[in-house]
């Protein structure tokens with residue numbers, strides 16, 4: 001399967017040209033991909049692609065992909081500063097009202113509201129060093 005974002009006829013032609021001399025993957029290449037997929041699925045990584053489909057309808061203007069990336073990068077000083085900078089102009093993780101609109105738009109089926117609770121616990125209660 002190939003997923004390619006296109007928003008013009010020119011981009012579509014370019015993509016079709018790329019597939020003109022298509023050579024399928026070998027069995028060894030397929031096995032490598034399957035192994036890589038298994039490793040990714042078994043890791044605790046959140047499969048967010050930062051497509052921002054989820055943020056378009058969020059009534060609280062929560063920067064969901066940016067907050068999700070924080071969850072994966074840990075809670076160091078840099079992450080805390082980044083969080084509070086974002087929260088000045090956007091909703092905080094704890095502002096989520098669990099309307100679940102974001103989850104209905106997420107192509108990766110990420111449990112956004114659950115992750116926002118974790119993020120809120122880690123960052124919203126921060127009282128300083």
Ligand code: SF4
Nearest residue numbers: 058096097099100102
């Ligand atoms: S569930 Fe939370 S993050 Fe998702 S759209 Fe609603 S308010 Fe925004």
Ligand code: SF4
Nearest residue numbers: 048049051052054106
């Ligand atoms: S819709 Fe899903 S994959 Fe896209 S940015 Fe939001 S959480 Fe990430």
